[in-house]
Amino acid sequence: MKVRKHIREEIGDSKFSILVDETCDVAKREQMALVLRFVDEDRILQERFFALIHVTNTKAATLKEVLSSLLSKHAFDVQNLRGQGYDGASNMRGEFNGLQALFLRECPYAYYVHCYAHRLQLALVSASKEVVTVAQFFQKLLFIVNTVDSSARRHDELRDAQLEELARLLAIDDIETGKGANQICTLKRPGDTRWGSHLGSISSLKKMFKAVNSVLQNIASDGSAGSIRADGDTAFNYLSSFEFIFVLCLMEEILEITEDLGQALQKKSQDIVNAMRLVCTTKVLLDEMRSDDGWEAFFDRVVEFCVNHSIDIPDLGETYIMCGGRARRQPDHFTKEHYLRVEVFRATLDTQLHELEFRFNDKVLDLLTTSATLIPKNKFRSFKADDICELVKKYYPADFTQQEIYGLEQQLKHFVVDASNDKELKNVSTLTNLCRYLFETGRHSIYNLIDRLLRLLLTLPVSTASAERAFSTLKIIKTRLRNTMEDDYLANSLLVKIESEITEKYSYEDVLMHFKGAKKRKANL
Structure with a gap:
C-alpha cells in the first residue's frame, strides 16, 4: 500500500503512459503486467511497475475494462494518458478494435507506440x-x-x-x-x-x-x-x-x-528521439x-570459415540451378556468384532496410523528428520554431492553449540563443538530459512551456522491457513449488521486489505505526 501510494504521489497530476504485456505464469494463469512511465518532479524519467492483474479473457474490451478499473481505483485520470506501449500482440495493437484503439476513443492523445525492440x-x-x-x-x-x-x-x-x-x-x-x-x-x-x-x-x-x-x-x-x-x-x-x-x-x-x-532500445532512460x-x-x-x-x-x-572447417567451396562461375518452381524464373547465365550475391546477400539486406524504413514511420515520428532539433548538440540544424508550434497544435491541443503556443514560440527563440552561448548546454545530446539540465539550472521556470513539451515527449514509451523484466521476477517469486499463490499476494510481492528502491525508504516501524493507526475490526469493538 505504501509503495503504490508513493508511486501515485510521484505521478500526481502529471501526464503518463502505460506499458502493458501479457504472459502465463507457472500455474498457466494469464497475467498482465502494468508499468507506468512518467517524468517526476525532479525531471527524472521513471518507469514504475504498478500492478500484476490476472485476466481470464484476453479480448481487447476485457483488458480495457480491467485497466480502466485499476486506474480509476487509484484516482488516475485517463485524460492524462499520453502514450501506450505494447509488444505488438494483435489484441492490443489493432487499429480498430485493439486495446490501443479503445483507449484512443476515450483519450485521443494517448498515442500508441509499438515497442521498438519488438519492431526490430x-x-x-x-x-x-x-x-x-x-x-x-x-x-x-x-x-x-x-x-x-x-x-x-x-x-x-x-x-x-x-x-x-x-x-x-x-x-x-x-x-x-x-x-x-x-x-x-x-x-x-x-x-x-x-x-x-x-x-x-x-x-x-x-x-x-x-x-x-x-x-x-x-x-x-x-x-x-x-x-x-x-x-x-x-x-x-x-x-x-x-x-x-x-x-x-x-x-x-x-x-x-x-x-x-x-x-539500447530496452534501456529505461532511452527517449524516443534518440531511439530514432x-x-x-x-x-x-x-x-x-x-x-x-x-x-x-x-x-x-x-x-x-569454410577453410578452417573443411567445407567445400563451390566454383562461383558455375551455373546455378534453382529448385522447384523458382527454376522457371531463372534467367540465362545464372551463376552461383550471382545467386549468392544478388538473390541471397543483397535481397536479405534490402529486406532489412525496407522493414526498418517503414516499420519506424508512425505519425508520432513527425513530432519527434522535428522536436529533435531542440537538442543543443545538433547545433539546431533545421530548427524552426514555427514548425514545432504547428506540430504542438496538431498533437497536443489539450495541453497548450492558443496563447501558450504563442508563448512557446517566443521561448523557443530565446532558448536557441541561450543554448548557443552556454558551453555545458551545447553538449546536451538527448531530450532526457536536456529536461534534467533545465531543471538543475533553474531554467525550467523560465522556459516552462518548453519544459512541459519535453516532459510530454519523454512520456512516450520506447519499449515494453520494464514489463518483461517484471515477468522475470514473476518466475522467481511464483515457482512450481509455490504455484497456488493468490493473485493479490503475488502482485504485492512483485511490487515490493521490483520497486525495492521505494521499499527501502520504509522501516518496520513505519509499517507497525500504519497498522496501529488503522481502525479496529468490528469484531473487536
Whole structure:
C-alpha cells in the first residue's frame, strides 16, 4: 500500500503512459503486467511497475475494462494518458478494435507506440519469410538444434566433443586462456518472440561448430535406430553445405549490427528521439555492408570459415540451378556468384532496410523528428520554431492553449540563443538530459512551456522491457513449488521486489505505526 501510494504521489497530476504485456505464469494463469512511465518532479524519467492483474479473457474490451478499473481505483485520470506501449500482440495493437484503439476513443492523445525492440525483431523475422533461402536456413537451423539436443545422451556427447576440441586448441596454443574463458556451452533455439534468440542460436552453433559436426556424424553412424540415423545424416548434410554456412555468417553479421540497437532500445532512460537516431545509424551500417566493398569483405570471412572447417567451396562461375518452381524464373547465365550475391546477400539486406524504413514511420515520428532539433548538440540544424508550434497544435491541443503556443514560440527563440552561448548546454545530446539540465539550472521556470513539451515527449514509451523484466521476477517469486499463490499476494510481492528502491525508504516501524493507526475490526469493538 505504501509503495503504490508513493508511486501515485510521484505521478500526481502529471501526464503518463502505460506499458502493458501479457504472459502465463507457472500455474498457466494469464497475467498482465502494468508499468507506468512518467517524468517526476525532479525531471527524472521513471518507469514504475504498478500492478500484476490476472485476466481470464484476453479480448481487447476485457483488458480495457480491467485497466480502466485499476486506474480509476487509484484516482488516475485517463485524460492524462499520453502514450501506450505494447509488444505488438494483435489484441492490443489493432487499429480498430485493439486495446490501443479503445483507449484512443476515450483519450485521443494517448498515442500508441509499438515497442521498438519488438519492431526490430519483427523486421528481422520478416526477412526470413521474404527470402526463401533464409527461411529455409532457419528451418534447417532449428532441425539441427533439435537433432543434437534430442536427449540427455546427446547432451553428454556434445559436452565431451567440446572438451576434446578445447584440449586440441590448448595443445596447439590456438586459444586464449583466462578466468571464465572457454566455458562449455549449449545450443540455443531461435524463437520469433524472444529478443536476441536468433543471434544466440547462430553464435552458439558457430562457436561449437566442430563439436556439433562430430555429434551429428556419430548419430548418423549409430546403429540403434534408422530414423535417428536419418535425422543425423540430414542434419550433417545441412551443416556441411556451403550455402548453409553462407547464410549462417550473413545472418550473424546482420544480427550483430542490430543487436546493439535492440539492447539500447530496452534501456529505461532511452527517449524516443534518440531511439530514432539509433535506427538511422543501423540503416547506415547495413547499407555499408550491402556495398561492393562490404560484399568482398564478407565473402572473404565466409571462405576463411569454410577453410578452417573443411567445407567445400563451390566454383562461383558455375551455373546455378534453382529448385522447384523458382527454376522457371531463372534467367540465362545464372551463376552461383550471382545467386549468392544478388538473390541471397543483397535481397536479405534490402529486406532489412525496407522493414526498418517503414516499420519506424508512425505519425508520432513527425513530432519527434522535428522536436529533435531542440537538442543543443545538433547545433539546431533545421530548427524552426514555427514548425514545432504547428506540430504542438496538431498533437497536443489539450495541453497548450492558443496563447501558450504563442508563448512557446517566443521561448523557443530565446532558448536557441541561450543554448548557443552556454558551453555545458551545447553538449546536451538527448531530450532526457536536456529536461534534467533545465531543471538543475533553474531554467525550467523560465522556459516552462518548453519544459512541459519535453516532459510530454519523454512520456512516450520506447519499449515494453520494464514489463518483461517484471515477468522475470514473476518466475522467481511464483515457482512450481509455490504455484497456488493468490493473485493479490503475488502482485504485492512483485511490487515490493521490483520497486525495492521505494521499499527501502520504509522501516518496520513505519509499517507497525500504519497498522496501529488503522481502525479496529468490528469484531473487536
